[in-house]
Amino acid sequence: MAFGFEVTHTEGQARRGVLHTAHGAVETPVFMPVGTRGAVKAITHRDLEDAGAHIILGNTYHLHLRPGDDLIARAGGLHRFIGWTRPILTDSGGYQVFSLAQMRKVTEDGVQFRSHLDGALCALTPEKATDIQAQLGSDIAMALDECVASGERVAGREARPAMERSVRWALRCRTRFLQLQHERVDGVTVTNCAQAQFGIVQGGTDTALRTESVQRTADIGFEAYAIGGLSVGEPVDVMYDVVAHTAPQLPADRPRYLMGTGMPDDLVECVARGVDMFDCVLPTRNARNGQLLTAHGVLVIKNARYAEDPLPPDADCGCYTCRHFSRAYLRHLFIAGEMTAATLLTVHNLYFYLDLMRRIREALSFGSFGKLRLEFHRTFSRR
Amino acid sequence: MAFGFEVTHTEGQARRGVLHTAHGAVETPVFMPVGTRGAVKAITHRDLEDAGAHIILGNTYHLHLRPGDDLIARAGGLHRFIGWTRPILTDSGGYQVFSLAQMRKVTEDGVQFRSHLDGALCALTPEKATDIQAQLGSDIAMALDECVASGERVAGREARPAMERSVRWALRCRTRFLQLQHERVDGVTVTNCAQAQFGIVQGGTDTALRTESVQRTADIGFEAYAIGGLSVGEPVDVMYDVVAHTAPQLPADRPRYLMGTGMPDDLVECVARGVDMFDCVLPTRNARNGQLLTAHGVLVIKNARYAEDPLPPDADCGCYTCRHFSRAYLRHLFIAGEMTAATLLTVHNLYFYLDLMRRIREALSFGSFGKLRLEFHRTFSRR
Numbered sequence: 001m002a003f004g005f006e007v008t009h010t011e012g013q014a015r016r017g018v019l020h021t022a023h024g025a026v027e028t029p030v031f032m033p034v035g036t037r038g039a040v041k042a043i044t045h046r047d048l049e050d051a052g053a054h055i056i057l058g059n060t061y062h063l064h065l066r067p068g069d070d071l072i073a074r075a076g077g078l079h080r081f082i083g084w085t086r087p088i089l090t091d092s093g094g095y096q097v098f099s100l101a102q103m104r105k106v107t108e109d110g111v112q113f114r115s116h117l118d119g120a121l122c123a124l125t126p127e128k129a130t131d132i133q134a135q136l137g138s139d140i141a142m143a144l145d146e147c148v149a150s151g152e153r154v155a156g157r158e159a160r161p162a163m164e165r166s167v168r169w170a171l172r173c174r175t176r177f178l179q180l181q182h183e184r185v186d187g188v189t190v191t192n193c194a195q196a197q198f199g200i201v202q203g204g205t206d207t208a209l210r211t212e213s214v215q216r217t218a219d220i221g222f223e224a225y226a227i228g229g230l231s232v233g234e235p236v237d238v239m240y241d242v243v244a245h246t247a248p249q250l251p252a253d254r255p256r257y258l259m260g261t262g263m264p265d266d267l268v269e270c271v272a273r274g275v276d277m278f279d280c281v282l283p284t285r286n287a288r289n290g291q292l293l294t295a296h297g298v299l300v301i302k303n304a305r306y307a308e309d310p311l312p313p314d315a316d317c318g319c320y321t322c323r324h325f326s327r328a329y330l331r332h333l334f335i336a337g338e339m340t341a342a343t344l345l346t347v348h349n350l351y352f353y354l355d356l357m358r359r360i361r362e363a364l365s366f367g368s369f370g371k372l373r374l375e376f377h378r379t380f381s382r383r
Numbered sequence: 384m385a386f387g388f389e390v391t392h393t394e395g396q397a398r399r400g401v402l403h404t405a406h407g408a409v410e411t412p413v414f415m416p417v418g419t420r421g422a423v424k425a426i427t428h429r430d431l432e433d434a435g436a437h438i439i440l441g442n443t444y445h446l447h448l449r450p451g452d453d454l455i456a457r458a459g460g461l462h463r464f465i466g467w468t469r470p471i472l473t474d475s476g477g478y479q480v481f482s483l484a485q486m487r488k489v490t491e492d493g494v495q496f497r498s499h500l501d502g503a504l505c506a507l508t509p510e511k512a513t514d515i516q517a518q519l520g521s522d523i524a525m526a527l528d529e530c531v532a533s534g535e536r537v538a539g540r541e542a543r544p545a546m547e548r549s550v551r552w553a554l555r556c557r558t559r560f561l562q563l564q565h566e567r568v569d570g571v572t573v574t575n576c577a578q579a580q581f582g583i584v585q586g587g588t589d590t591a592l593r594t595e596s597v598q599r600t601a602d603i604g605f606e607a608y609a610i611g612g613l614s615v616g617e618p619v620d621v622m623y624d625v626v627a628h629t630a631p632q633l634p635a636d637r638p639r640y641l642m643g644t645g646m647p648d649d650l651v652e653c654v655a656r657g658v659d660m661f662d663c664v665l666p667t668r669n670a671r672n673g674q675l676l677t678a679h680g681v682l683v684i685k686n687a688r689y690a691e692d693p694l695p696p697d698a699d700c701g702c703y704t705c706r707h708f709s710r711a712y713l714r715h716l717f718i719a720g721e722m723t724a725a726t727l728l729t730v731h732n733l734y735f736y737l738d739l740m741r742r743i744r745e746a747l748s749f750g751s752f753g754k755l756r757l758e759f760h761r762t763f764s765r766r
Contacts, residue, residue: 039716039723044730046703047427067715071691075711083707308454320429324466328458332450333422339722340422347427 003139003196003223005255009364013248013274016364019255021087021139022194023079024054028255028276029360031267031353032057032089034284037066038082041284042342043350045084051319051347052354055087055139057279060132061096065115065122069135077137077191089279090138092129092173092200095260098147106146108165126172130197134180137191143173145200145228159204166202166228167216173197174220196223198257204229205238207245214249224254227275231261240269247274264293264356268376271360272369283349288342290334293349297381299327301345306331319351320344386522386579386606388638392747396631396657399747402638404470404522405577406462407437411638411659412743414650414736415440415472417667420449421465424667425725426733428467434702434730435737438470438522440662443515444479448498448505452518460520460574472662473521475512475556475583478643481530489529491548509555513580517563520574526556528583528611542587549585549611550599556580557603579606581640587612588621590628597632608633609640610658614649623652630657647676647739651759654743655752666736670728673717676735680764682710684728689714702734703727 004020005028019026033040033048035056040048048056058078063069075081078088094111097104101113101122110125126144133141145166148158177197180190199222203209217225227246230239243258247270250256257277258270267278283293292299294314299306301313312322313330321330321344333341356376363372387403388411402409416423416431418439423431431439441461446452458464461471477494480487484496484505493508509527516524528549531541560580563573582605586592600608610629613622626641630653633639640660641653650661666676675682677697682689684696695705696713704713704727716724739759746755 037715037719037721038712039721042722044430044703044723044726045707066719067690067711071711074691075693075709081709081712081715083709083712307450308457310458320427324428326458326464326466328450328454329421329464329466332420332464336420336449338420338422339425339725340427342722343427343726 002194005224005253007252009367011364011367011369012272013244014271014364014369015274015276016361017255017276019087019277021196022192023085023087023139026054026087027361029267029271029357030055030277031357032277032279033350033353034059034279034281035082035084036281037062038078040346040350042288042339042346043284045082047320047343047347048350049086051351052358053086053350055089056084058088058090058136058138059096060090060093060129060136061100061124063090063136064093064132065117069132073135073137073189073191077135079137079192087139089140090133090136090142091259092142092144093124093132094129094144095147097124108168110144126169127176130173130176130180131185131188134177134188134190134195137195139192139195140223141177141195141197142226143170143197143199143222145169145202147229148204159202159206159209163202163204163209163213166200167213167220170199170217170222171220174199174222198222198224198226200226200228200259201246201250202229205234205242207242210242210246211249214246218251224257225250226257226259226277228259230258231266231280236266239266240273243270243275244273250274263382264353265377265380265382267353267356268360268373272373283353284346287345287349290341290345292345293352295376295379297383301327301331301334301341303331313348314352317348317352318355319348321348321351385577388607388636390635392750394747394750394752395655396627397654397747397752398657398659399744400638400659402470402659404579405575406468406470406522409437409470410744412650412654412740413438413660414740415660415662416733416736417442417662417664418465418467419664420445421461423729423733425671425722425729426667428465430703430726430730431733432469434734435741436469436733438472439467441471441473441519441521442479443473443476443512443519444483444507446473446519447476447515448500452515456518456520456572456574460518462520462575470522472523473516473519473525474642475525475527476507476515477512477527478530480507491551493527493552509552510559513556513559513563514568514571517560517571517573517578520578522575522578523606524560524578524580525609526553526580526582526605528552528585530612531587542585542589542592546585546587546592546596549583550596550603553582553600553605554603557582557605581605581607581609583609583611583642584629584633585612588617588625590625593625593629594632597629601634607637607640609642609660611642613641614644614663619649622649623656626653626658627656633657646765647736648760648763648765650736650739651743651756655756666732667729670732671725673724673728675728676732678735678759678762680766684710684714684717684724686714696731697735700731700735701738702731704731704734
């Protein structure tokens with residue numbers, strides 16, 4: 001039942017492995033669809049499972065504000081509340097506080113902010129972020145880190161103090177996490193006693209800072225580690241370089257999670273650089289905006305050229321949408337504003353992401369990931 | 384392949400039967416979910432089939448305006464365009480012209496109106512309504528009738544001229560329908576050579592007018608007949624009385640279709656009065672408004688009393704939603720504005736309707752419909 005990870009195959013820096021949680025095993029490299037408020041937008045759990053999702057992500061910030069982690073804990077935890085029986089990872093809430101909440105004020109203690117829902121004054125500290133996730137009972141909880149605005153981060157100006165504060169917060173998160181495992185803390189219900197906690201490496205685009213962050217975060221001793229603070233506006237080559245620098249320094253016997261990335265080619269490239277876990281809103285958000293991700297790149301369904309196109313979005317795709325519906329029909333639904341357009345495009349985009357990860361894992365088993373990577377880039381274009 | 388109908392069981396006026404179409408058989412009494420623009424709102428075809436839908440309805444007015452019946456005909460007809468392989472019934476477009484379009488002008492020739500989408504000037508005549516449906520290639524097409532505003536209709540003031548005009552239009556529809564079967568009409572592509580056409584009985588709440596309408600419409604000789612002009616604001620008892628008066632006068636060897644009805648208890652009561660086919664937006668529209676229809680009546684999911692309710696919407700229901708999700712979770716999704724709430728509530732409501740019809744058919748096989756009817760009313764309340 002306890003958290004575990006084993007690497008079963010490697011090819012260069014790329015790894016295939018298995019992650020064990022109280023809610024089942026997850027094969028890596030893995031992509032985690034984002035279920036912000038306890039549901040991956042526009043798709044039912046059964047369509048999500050049918051598309052091949054084995055682990056989803058929940059957003060602590062959103063669930064804390066509504067319906068509240070107290071309510072979810074009384075329901076027995078997030079799995080039971082939302083009826084999802086497979087593993088769940090929750091973020092710390094920090095990223096949303098920094099991107100969504102109003103009037104935030106950051107001190108050494110934590111972040112004060114106003115809810116984007118009703119303006120209510122709230123606070124998130126390392127301890128509070130840990131408590132909320134204990135109540136949610138996710139299989140993997142994340143430490144609270146300090147997120148710096150993209151422009152500042154890329155410039156490297158705020159990178160050191162944010163990295164250092166993230167290390168201090170990580171230690172407080174870990175201390176609270178261990179405390180919750182061993183003693184009762186008033187007002188906190190631990191709903192998943194097999195929860196693991198990941199630390200987050202920061203340091204912006206400065207490789208020396210990244211190295212320091214890896215060492216100081218790993219010294220604290222989490223079950224595993226994530227690379228945070230990327231895909232926040234920096235050029236994609238810079239992101240790849242930071243990942244190539246950082247991932248191999250992380251403990252080899254633990255999964256490595258690159259947060260918030262990305263486009264399909266990013267997944268391929270970051271697997272090649274040693275990443276095991278990914279999450280991103282891109283496939284689901286783009287679906288709702290009418291963008292299909294295919295082996296050839298992005299297909300904008302509302303384009304007039306698809307008005308009478310009888311082909312499926314992607315002729316090589318095995319998803320429900322591609323097996324049953326034409327671009328012409330999907331365009332009609334999208335233009336008419338039918339919700340079903342969002343559902344069918346989400347089904348395709350997630351299947352495309354999850355199938356890509358399946359093919360990557362298979363290639364890693366046969367030592368043919370390098371070939372898959374070449375072939376992927378031969379057809380895929382960002383335009 | 385041709386259209387056919389057989390009654391297999393009767394109990395009082397209630398009938399069980401089978402409807403044959405080029406796209407398969409449909410057991411009656413049947414409820415047809417409304418797929419206005421080529422999709423039943425908020426639900427995929429596979430969820431719809433899983434809920435037990437065997438025939439759906441498409442709206443001629445909406446499909447004619449967008450994406451256009453010409454485009455659909457070029458795609459091979461509505462079935463192929465939308466990827467639905469089971470039977471489809473299309474309405475004539477008249478009801479939507481009378482309820483949605485602006486600046487409509489009714490003459491003996493037909494209706495002139497402006498599109499609710501872009502204000503374009505359009506015309507619908509009996510011939511045009513027949514042509515559009517021939518291009519859509521539905522299994523069952525409806526004759527164009529004159530719809531009178533609810534207040535006028537109930538008062539009986541406009542009932543006779545509207546009924547008489549509907550009879551004249553029905554004859555023109557039938558003439559055009561037969562012409563399309565035997566000769567090529569410029570600009571019209573018949574995409575389903577096994578299409579049937581139903582006439583519509585009008586006459587408001589005046590039983591003498593209804594009797595006259597039945598006789599004059601049946602004299603034209605359609606494959607089957609519908610009762611139109613009910614569920615438009617009249618008291619429910621009046622509706623039941625008009626159905627009880629009208630349905631048994633319709634040819635016994637043809638299915639009888641009550642248009643646009645209704646609440647679950649309406650279905651039970653109108654089956655008892657001899658109706659075989661129903662359609663209504665109620666289960667799908669109410670789902671999107673947060674109303675669940677259950678054996679006990681309407682459950683308004685946003686009510687605070689459900690905030691921590693671990694029970695499914697309806698403990699006796701076997702739908703995907705009731706088997707997996709609590710009222711508390713559905714309430715959370717609805718209040719958060721997640722599209723999935725609309726999907727999950729639609730899945731339940733349609734399953735509830737379709738399962739009710741299944742149970743009615745089963746009861747009719749065993750001569751226990753009278754008992755089912757009593758038991759249904761013992762628990763179901765409109766409040």
